[in-house]
Amino acid sequence: MGPLVPDVIGNELNFVVALFIGIAFGFILEQAGFSSSKKLVGLFYGYDFTVLRVFFTAGVTAMIGVIVLGHFGLLDVSLIYINPTFLWSALIGGVIMGLGFVIGGFCPGTSVCAAAIGKIDAMVFVAGSFIGVLLFAEGYPLLEGLYKAESWGNVRIFETLGMSQALFAFMLTVVAVGAFWAVTMVEAKVNGKPNPEFANSRPLYTGITAAAILIGLSAFVLPDRKEDIANLLNDENVISSYSPKFITSDELAFRIIDNDETIQIFDFRTFNEFSTLNLPKSTNIQLSSLFEKDTQNKLSLKDQKNVFIAGDEVTARRAAFAAEELGYSDVYILKGGMESFKKAYLAAQPEKTESLDTNRFRIQAASLIPDIIKENMAKKGTQVKKQSKRVLGGC
Amino acid sequence: MTEKKYMNPYLAGFFLGLTLLATIYITGRGLGASGAVKSTVIAGVEIAAAEHTSEATFYKEYKAEHPDGALKNWLVFEVIGVIIGAFISGLISNRLKFSLEHSPKITNRVRLAGALTGGLLFGFGAQLGRGCTSGAALSGMAVLSTGGLITMMAIFGGAYAFAYFFRKLWI
Numbered sequence: 001m002g003p004l005v006p007d008v009i010g011n012e013l014n015f016v017v018a019l020f021i022g023i024a025f026g027f028i029l030e031q032a033g034f035s036s037s038k039k040l041v042g043l044f045y046g047y048d049f050t051v052l053r054v055f056f057t058a059g060v061t062a063m064i065g066v067i068v069l070g071h072f073g074l075l076d077v078s079l080i081y082i083n084p085t086f087l088w089s090a091l092i093g094g095v096i097m098g099l100g101f102v103i104g105g106f107c108p109g110t111s112v113c114a115a116a117i118g119k120i121d122a123m124v125f126v127a128g129s130f131i132g133v134l135l136f137a138e139g140y141p142l143l144e145g146l147y148k149a150e151s152w153g154n155v156r157i158f159e160t161l162g163m164s165q166a167l168f169a170f171m172l173t174v175v176a177v178g179a180f181w182a183v184t185m186v187e188a189k190v191n192g193k194p195n196p197e198f199a200n201s202r203p204l205y206t207g208i209t210a211a212a213i214l215i216g217l218s219a220f221v222l223p224d225r226k227e228d229i230a231n232l233l234n235d236e237n238v239i240s241s242y243s244p245k246f247i248t249s250d251e252l253a254f255r256i257i258d259n260d261e262t263i264q265i266f267d268f269r270t271f272n273e274f275s276t277l278n279l280p281k282s283t284n285i286q287l288s289s290l291f292e293k294d295t296q297n298k299l300s301l302k303d304q305k306n307v308f309i310a311g312d313e314v315t316a317r318r319a320a321f322a323a324e325e326l327g328y329s330d331v332y333i334l335k336g337g338m339e340s341f342k343k344a345y346l347a348a349q350p351e352k353t354e355s356l357d358t359n360r361f362r363i364q365a366a367s368l369i370p371d372i373i374k375e376n377m378a379k380k381g382t383q384v385k386k387q388s389k390r391v392l393g394g395c
Numbered sequence: 396m397t398e399k400k401y402m403n404p405y406l407a408g409f410f411l412g413l414t415l416l417a418t419i420y421i422t423g424r425g426l427g428a429s430g431a432v433k434s435t436v437i438a439g440v441e442i443a444a445a446e447h448t449s450e451a452t453f454y455k456e457y458k459a460e461h462p463d464g465a466l467k468n469w470l471v472f473e474v475i476g477v478i479i480g481a482f483i484s485g486l487i488s489n490r491l492k493f494s495l496e497h498s499p500k501i502t503n504r505v506r507l508a509g510a511l512t513g514g515l516l517f518g519f520g521a522q523l524g525r526g527c528t529s530g531a532a533l534s535g536m537a538v539l540s541t542g543g544l545i546t547m548m549a550i551f552g553g554a555y556a557f558a559y560f561f562r563k564l565w566i
Contacts, residue, residue, distance in 0.1 A: 061411075080424070094547070100516030102513075108518070112477050125513060132521075143523065249520065395542065
């Protein structure tokens with residue numbers, strides 16, 4: 001599950017990745033014609049809309065890609081960098097950049113590209129941008145107020161607008177395709193003739209347009225994997241007809257005493273309940289954590305039996321169902337929930353069963369388990385919980 | 396040898412989108428450019444005036460976020476890649492030559508003054524707006540960041556608003 005950094009690809013190797021991604025980025029920008037300032041600013045005078053075509057196509061492609069990867073659980077979107085929103089600095093900074101664009105004819109990425117193939121104006125633009133950054137750094141005490149004003153956090157546009165992600169994505173795709181069509185008209189008018197590259201390929205472009213709209217639509221129609229599973233979880237019939245694998249309190253107790261390294265316990269009780277009493281090798285998680293990368297990494301550990309426990313059996317059953325839907329089959333739930341474990345091993349008198357052997361085991365084990373738990377909890381208290389953080393990014 | 400034609404913009408956009416998507420999938424972050432300029436400036440100031448960087452807020456805040464040093468930065472490596480990639484592309488398409496472009500109505504000197512001013516404004520604006528066309532607008536659009544999309548509209552809206560006054564530079 002992505003992002004691959006830092007678990008699969010280490011932080012050092014990430015710099016090598018950066019170099020190769022940069023090579024692809026620079027190559028594509030140059031091939032698209034972004035090394036020419038006249039081509040870039042054509043967007044603002046109506047004679048060449050290459051920038052809009054490339055930019056919108058790339059943005060929509062990546063946007064749909066992120067949605068699809070998140071949709072199928074291949075990318076943990078809660079870990080990727082979402083540019084934070086600071087309203088005033090975004091607006092004012094953006095307008096200043098716009099002014100810089102029409103005067104300078106480049107933006108930072110394209111200027112580097114153009115400088116690499118020998119454009120002298122681009123080299124001067126890069127030099128100018130160094131001075132601009134320096135001015136900002138030196139003027140920071142005066143600008144800090146504006147820079148940090150109206151902080152909205154890492155919000156996403158569909159949340160701000162109060163609509164579904166799919167609806168926004170669909171609308172943006174339609175706007176992009178509409179813009180492609182409109183700018184081709186404008187271009188033909190400004191230049192007095194249709195762009196030869198697009199004049200004779202109507203059917204091809206109609207096809208591409210249709211495909212783009214279809215892909216956009218698919219993001220709209222397909223429900224989110226998480227939502228999908230959440231819906232199933234709310235369906236009583238589905239949950240009651242699901243037959244999970246069980247582990248009994250007695251087997252669990254035996255494995256705890258045996259210090260069995262092949263099991264790991266996921267405890268779905270509330271944080272308070274967990275803090276008061278928890279079993280060795282157990283982690284406190286919520287049902288929603290099953291969709292996160294940290295939990296999935298743990299669940300997919302080889303040679304580890306995953307034991308789900310909750311206050312009652314029903315909660316554990318729902319969690320196990322969700323885990324199996326996500327593709328983790330080595331999941332066992334504690335029969336009778338934590339309550340029956342407590343009755344058997346943590347009560348003043350172990351609860352009696354029909355089997356004499358079990359009763360004998362329970363009496364022995366009940367003298368050991370409370371101490372094991374106490375010892376383990378004292379040790380756990382000093383451990384720091386490792387958790388993945390959102391990636392830091394941005395310029 | 397004549398210059399080769401540019402790539403079809405939709406195809407280039409599709410490849411660029413895939414590159415951005417791969418970046419997000421692998422690293423969890425988007426593409427960028429102005430951040431590398433920032434790192435280089437900070438590294439430069441650190442050499443030229445080390446005392447100053449330990450006092451001024453801007454450098455201190457940056458140092459707190461980047462304890463490994465300014466140049467050991469993802470975007471610095473990425474931009475080195477951009478230079479290599481663009482050079483290779485220029486090489487295979489016969490576009491490597493020293494030149495500059497502008498409207499016939501202005502001189503080279505005016506064009507260079509414009510490039511310097513434009514670069515300065517863009518560098519400054521990208522700091523204030525927390526990213527440029529790549530880091531804020533394009534990558535922000537891919538992850539549907541509200542701030543990224545606001546910056547994107549401000550960049551292009553601003554450019555259209557000012558375009559009329561600077562038309563002589565280009566047409």
